[in-house]
Amino acid sequence: MGKIHVVTRKEEIDEAKMKGKIAVVFDVLLATSTIATVLEHGARSVIPVLDGEQARSRAAEMNKDDCMLVGEYEGRTIDGFLDPNPSALKASAKGKKIILSTTNGTVAIHKSSPARRIFACSLLNAKAVANALTKDHSEDTIILVCSGSSGHFSLEDFYGAGCLIQHMAEAGGYELSDAAQTAKLFYEGCKEEPAVVLAKSKVGKMLEKYGFQEEISFISARDCFSCVPVLYGDELIDYRHLKVNSS
Known part of the structure; x- marks a missing residue:
């Protein structure tokens, strides 16, 4: 029987415990929603980097017509980059x-990175990610990583984790940790109003303050994408393409 755990902030990741596990990363507002959106709309891949300097260095290795620099730091768009707004x-x-x-x-x-495989999930593609996990990782330990917000717990990531857990629980066969069970119960208690929940979060309020209410509405549309972002080398690609290439 597989197991599901939840890490409520990226700062809580235990690299030793991550080894050999399957990781699913959430940053619902906005990174993993952006990743799901661009892959769904035909991006070749997403290259996740640590900061603007690393992004520029990576871009320097590529044809400028083949890539796009997208990024923010502490909520502000990095100079010379596009806003990481999915819509x-x-x-x-x-x-x-x-x-x-x-x-x-x-x-x-x-x-x-110590995990055996890393997926990226949002509300937009939670069902697709759940299907991939239950099909190919039913016996594994799966660690859901809520990115959090600058070291703090984030409401929206915990809600996203609960959404994925509910989908996976419907298939059965997983043992839930207390944190995973709590995320599932939280999601079930307010699953009919995702946009309301996200808007009440700290990051959601910041987005509304800066006039990005449409982003909250956009990323609250659950299970509308079929892409399953998975890290392959240093790039996130659609898991379905990985399966085709490895078969």
Whole structure:
């Protein structure tokens, strides 16, 4: 029987305990929602980096027409980068490699690197990720990593984790830790109002303050994407493509 655990902040990741496990990273506002959106709309891959300097260095190795620099730090867009807002990027992502730097989500992906496999999940693609996990990792220990917000617990990531857990629980066969059970119960208690929950979070309030209410509405549309972002080398690609290439 597989097991599901939840880490409520990226700072709580225990690298030794992560080894050999399956990690699923959440940064619902906004990194993993952005990742899911651009891959769903035809991006070749997403390259998660730690900061703007690493992003520029990675871009220097590539043809400038093949990539896009996207990123923020502490909520402010990095100079010379595009905003990491999923609804604004979907039209320009096709055929591009997206070099993405964010304060929390891309850092959480890097901190999860000891895991055997790393997925990225949001509300947009939670059902697709759940299907992939229950199909190919039903006997594994799965660690859901909530990125958090600059070292603090984040409501939206915990809600996203609960959404994924509910989908996986429907398939049965997983033992839930107390944190995983709590995330599931929290999600079930307010699953009919995702936009309301996200808007009440600290980051959600910040987005509304700066006029990005449409982003909250966009990323609250659950289970509308079929892509399953998985880290392959240093790039996130659609898991379905990985399965085809390895078969």
